[in-house]
Amino acid sequence: MTDVHDIPFITISYNSAELIEKLISSIRNFYTNKIYIIDGSEKGPKEEIKQLVDKQLNAEFISFDYNIHHGPGMAWAIKNLPHSGQALFLDSDMEIIHGGFLERMHEVLGQESYGVGRINKVNREGFDVHTKNNAENVDYLHPALMLCNLEVMRKWPLPIKHGAPMIDAMLGLHDSNNSHLLKHLQWVDEDVVGLAKPNYVLHLGRGTVIRTGGYHLDEWMNSLSEKQSNTNGENLVMKDYQFTNKWFDGAARANWDILIPQIQPKKLLEIGSYEGASACYLIDTLASQHDIELHCIDTWSGGIEHQEGGTAETNMHAVEDRFHANMSVALSNKDKRIDLKIHKGASDKVLSKLIAEGKDNYFDFVYIDGSHQAPDVLTDAVLGFKLLKVGGVMAFDDYLWAEKPVTDRSLLECPKPAIDSFLNIYFNKMSVISAPLYQIYAQKTSN
Numbered sequence: 001m002t003d004v005h006d007i008p009f010i011t012i013s014y015n016s017a018e019l020i021e022k023l024i025s026s027i028r029n030f031y032t033n034k035i036y037i038i039d040g041s042e043k044g045p046k047e048e049i050k051q052l053v054d055k056q057l058n059a060e061f062i063s064f065d066y067n068i069h070h071g072p073g074m075a076w077a078i079k080n081l082p083h084s085g086q087a088l089f090l091d092s093d094m095e096i097i098h099g100g101f102l103e104r105m106h107e108v109l110g111q112e113s114y115g116v117g118r119i120n121k122v123n124r125e126g127f128d129v130h131t132k133n134n135a136e137n138v139d140y141l142h143p144a145l146m147l148c149n150l151e152v153m154r155k156w157p158l159p160i161k162h163g164a165p166m167i168d169a170m171l172g173l174h175d176s177n178n179s180h181l182l183k184h185l186q187w188v189d190e191d192v193v194g195l196a197k198p199n200y201v202l203h204l205g206r207g208t209v210i211r212t213g214g215y216h217l218d219e220w221m222n223s224l225s226e227k228q229s230n231t232n233g234e235n236l237v238m239k240d241y242q243f244t245n246k247w248f249d250g251a252a253r254a255n256w257d258i259l260i261p262q263i264q265p266k267k268l269l270e271i272g273s274y275e276g277a278s279a280c281y282l283i284d285t286l287a288s289q290h291d292i293e294l295h296c297i298d299t300w301s302g303g304i305e306h307q308e309g310g311t312a313e314t315n316m317h318a319v320e321d322r323f324h325a326n327m328s329v330a331l332s333n334k335d336k337r338i339d340l341k342i343h344k345g346a347s348d349k350v351l352s353k354l355i356a357e358g359k360d361n362y363f364d365f366v367y368i369d370g371s372h373q374a375p376d377v378l379t380d381a382v383l384g385f386k387l388l389k390v391g392g393v394m395a396f397d398d399y400l401w402a403e404k405p406v407t408d409r410s411l412l413e414c415p416k417p418a419i420d421s422f423l424n425i426y427f428n429k430m431s432v433i434s435a436p437l438y439q440i441y442a443q444k445t446s447n
């Protein structure tokens with residue numbers, strides 16, 4: 001039986017000396033256990049991290065000359081470290097704020113189990129899913145903070161380079177009916193997700209923040225774009241929906257798969273609906289769980305880019321028809337009540353009307369994906385802020401969108417300056433959540 005003091009702490013690091021310093025010093029406030037830093041940083045940060053680790057007693061720096069990535073780094077540790085009992089894996093952006101957590105995990109793990117930590121349901125590709133009691137769903141042990149038995153881990157597929165690096169091991173357990181070897185702890189769930197006050201561990205990259213599933217978003221984005229390139233040209237009609245583009249799949253879906261279940265929004269506001277891809281997603285994801293009220297605002301006359309002579313000239317009447325057809329599909333066969341409010345009109349007017357009706361501090365989620373002109377985006381953000389509850393999340397699409405190449409671009413014809421200005425001005429009222437840069441998410445922290 002492993003003694004708690006013999007459990008090694010294992011972290012995979014890449015380019016962030018500051019995080020590693022915080023992590024190690026916070027561990028040392030409570031534990032003298034061996035610490036392994038498996039590092040694939042670039043030259044400069046690598047040297048800094050090495051010096052930090054070398055200063056510590058009972059800590060070892062294991063260096064790779066390339067970014068080893070989270071999954072392969074863990075796999076290397078599982079195969080090669082000279083340990084055979086339990087090992088604690090934790091993300092490099094963790095800070096321990098109270099001792100006693102390792103003991104609590106150790107008590108639960110036992111000798112036969114694979115690991116203990118946060119377990120959630122994913123599909124076979126590692127993306128979060130929310131339909132309960134579906135035998136296809138796979139229990140996924142989140143590697144951000146997990147205590148595992150190394151011998152048991154060695155019997156199953158090792159972590160891989162993937163946004164959900166534990167996926168192969170989890171599929172192995174699932175397919176052989178061994179998911180009971182995984183143990184869930186509610187406080188780990190809370191600390192890893194980082195939406196509530198931390199119990200033992202502050203998840204810095206996430207603070208007040210969403211879990212990213214894989215933590216290495218480049219890996220998520222790579223696997224996502226691989227997936228997309230494999231399906232390019234395929235029929236875009238899914239589940240009887242009629243969509244003529246993949247904007248939502250390209251920029252939002254992977255983030256929303258993670259974000260939306262965490263915040264479980266009940267009152268939602270979308271500015272810019274087009275054919276309804278994002279709205280259908282929200283209905284499909286949420287309306288099996290609880291009642292929702294969804295407000296969709298659109299002029300259905302398109303942005304400048306959709307109008308005659310624009311870069312994406314489009315028949316907006318057909319778009320509007322498809323929006324209504326898609327909504328009918330989304331609304332059918334849902335267990336829960338969906339209060340869908342369609343507001344056809346310019347967002348500044350509709351948003352002002354909603355404020356005038358007393359819906360300030362009302363919405364849990366505000367999605368800004370309407371006009372891409374900076375003054376309009378700024379107006380949507382400022383009015384949307386009024387409508388957003390404290391604790392609610394505002395999401396901006398197209399942070400990096402611009403209609404023209406960089407050399408011809410006008411500063412005010414794209415969303416970025418507006419999003420930057422808004423977040424600067426609301427600096428102490430909105431906390432930005434880390435996510436791939438194409439979209440920006442921020443949580444309201446006060447009025």
Ligand SMILES: C[S@@+](CC[C@H](N)C(=O)[O-])C[C@H]1O[C@@H](n2cnc3c(N)ncnc32)[C@H](O)[C@@H]1O
Nearest residue numbers: 272273274277278298299300302346347370371
């Ligand atoms: C990028 S699309 C929205 C995409 C949609 N969210 C999706 O996931 O498929 C932008 C939409 O914003 C609408 N729009 C542009 N300017 C607007 C404004 N000032 N007020 C309301 N809607 C606007 C356009 O008509 C267009 O349908």
